[in-house]
Amino acid sequence: MKQLIRDIQNRLKTEIPALAYVEMNCGQLNKADNLPATVAFPAALIDIVKAEYSNEGKLRQIGTIEIGISVIDHSDFDDQNAQNNLFDRLTEINRALHGWSGSDHYGLLNKTSLEQIKREDDLLEYRIIFRVQLVDTSAERRTIMTSATMGIIHSNLSGVKS
Numbered sequence: 001m002k003q004l005i006r007d008i009q010n011r012l013k014t015e016i017p018a019l020a021y022v023e024m025n026c027g028q029l030n031k032a033d034n035l036p037a038t039v040a041f042p043a044a045l046i047d048i049v050k051a052e053y054s055n056e057g058k059l060r061q062i063g064t065i066e067i068g069i070s071v072i073d074h075s076d077f078d079d080q081n082a083q084n085n086l087f088d089r090l091t092e093i094n095r096a097l098h099g100w101s102g103s104d105h106y107g108l109l110n111k112t113s114l115e116q117i118k119r120e121d122d123l124l125e126y127r128i129i130f131r132v133q134l135v136d137t138s139a140e141r142r143t144i145m146t147s148a149t150m151g152i153i154h155s156n157l158s159g160v161k162s
Contacts, residue, residue: 001065004134005046007102008067008109012044015096018089019044029072029123042073042089049129059139067109067130069093070117075124083124090114090126097130106134 005024012022020040025047028039049066056062071089076082098111109130117125 004106011096016092045070061136063134063136065132068127070125070127072123072125106132
């Protein structure tokens with residue numbers, strides 16, 4: 001999952017230089033009157049909206065992940081160009097990510113929805129949701145102790161003198 005987020009972040013930075021800030025969404029904009037100095041606009045914030053998993057056996061799972069890309073800029077309702085620029089960024093993000101995969105570890109990203117997020121500050125925010133599937137093998141590295149394994153360990157230790 002970490003690689004997926006990094007790949008998306010790098011793809012957006014490379015393909016859309018007009019985005020001034022591309023980072024994981026860690027609540028940077030929750031207090032718009034006290035924005036961190038590092039946030040520049042237009043910004044794209046990436047987050048995991050939802051992840052659902054199905055078991056495939058042998059500790060492998062198929063994950064269906066929903067990734068949200070929030071595009072945020074200052075709203076200037078009197079400036080038609082500013083509004084158009086935001087929609088241009090949304091189009092560019094869709095062009096960069098829909099049907100794209102940066103790794104063999106996950107499938108192609110597929111845009112599933114777009115929504116406006118109502119805010120009470122002077123920021124305009126739209127969120128695009130992409131869905132992607134990946135294989136999670138992180139549990140395969142774990143050793144499972146069965147009664148047969150315990151019996152082998154016990155028999156090997158019974159001949160050891162302390």
